[in-house]
Amino acid sequence: MRHRPYEEQLREVRPHPDDLHGPHWGRPPEPAEVDPAVLGALLRRHGWQRRGGAPGRYGRWTPPGPGGTGTSLLVPESRAFPDSDDLLGEALTALARSGTPAAREVLVGLAVPSDEIRWWRDVPSGPADTASWTAEEQLRTAARQTLLAGALATRARAGYHGARHKRAAAAMLDSVLVGSAEGGRGLTAFVPVGTGRPLAVRLHQALYAAREAIDYQRATGGMDAFDGAVEAGVSRELTDALVTLVRGTEGARVSVDWAPGAGVPDDCASALDPVEFSPGDLPVLREAGARYLRDEPSVAVRVTGTVVRMRRSEPRGEGAVRLRVIAGAEVPYVRVTLDEEDYRIAGQAHLVGLPVRVHGRLESRGGFRRLSGASGVVPVQVDDEERDSLMKSLQENLDFFEEACSGDDCD
Secondary structure, eight states: OOOOOGGGGOOOOBOOHHHHSTTTTSSOOOGGGOOHHHHHHHHHHTTOEEOOOOTTTEEEEEOSSGGGOSOOEEEESSSOSTTHHHHHHHHHHHHHHHOSHHHHHHHHHHHSOEEEEEEEEOOOOOGGGOOOHHHHHHHHHHHHHHHHHHHHHHHOOOSOOTTTTHHHHHHHGGGOEEOOOSTTSEEEEEEEHHHHHHHHHHHHHHHHHHHHHHHHHHHHSOOTHHHHHGGGTOOHHHHHHHHHHHTTSSOEEEEEEOOTTTOOOTTSOSSOOOEEEOGGGHHHHHHHHHHHHHHOOOEEEEEEEEEEEEEOSSSSSOEEEEEEEEESSSSSEEEEEEOHHHHHHHHHHHHTTOOEEEEEEEETTTTSOEEEEEEEEEEOOOOHHHHHHHHHHHHHTHHHHHHHOOTTTTO
């Protein structure tokens, strides 16, 4: 059976605010809203250099790049001096007018306190320090897959998630902001602390666990460390993301930097080095992904869902039913093969606007989208409002049932 690539259903992370609101992303934050210490930490993080200033009062910061050319900023060290708000206002205005990635990313960190996740890929440069379209697309795809793997790990620990928890995990990415790719070699995602810190923490732990498991395998030949790494958030989805990140490069790195104003999460280090991966890691990552897929067990479930499609090849006998899941499994739809009696009950329940409940095992093959050993199909009572909604759905999709239920088939 072919396994559908899980990245097909991924949702794009939101564009950088600068892409949404014009060349200078609206007004800068108000000085009263900015902590000078946080501004200084963000400047340092994004490559700005402190070059003098009055000790204890303010520092002079120059932008990243050769020689630090460009407009310098005077940033107060605290609010202890009367001119601190004026200096902050001038610095913020200069950042907003700059339009450079190093300035925009500082403003994003001030406007939306965020943990920052960065990806780097060592790929050959083209003319004028550019990268190929393919290289940049591969970077963005790998970043998206990595974020989704981290979000999935906040929902459950599993070697292979498949379709489970996919909607909830994808919803966690709605608030993530993404910066512009740096020539196809670097990309930054801003994960808001208020909604996404669990994602950043879990991804941080999973990346280090994956690195340790790879090192263990390369030193001993054993894959046992990948079993324990599942508890830290490593999964087939993460190993696939790392394969995408590293493939075609001389090496790749991922880092997680905590929001300066939010503090360091419990059980996490304050100073983090990027986690590095090399082409030599690819065979281990692929083997680990295949192992996770092979070993993830099926799950006994009792699913409640509405029938959205019915099909069988003969007027009598068993048939296939597709259910939109309401409860009992963290997947949007399941396919199930029912015997003649259960198939008839499912058809009747749908025709009168009722969901059904069925027992079975959610199979890992196919991404946990199929229910095997199904039995005990029974209609489930719902209130009038829900029944009206289900009947409307039936009327909009009658062609599915006219094809599947002819003559006496659904009596």
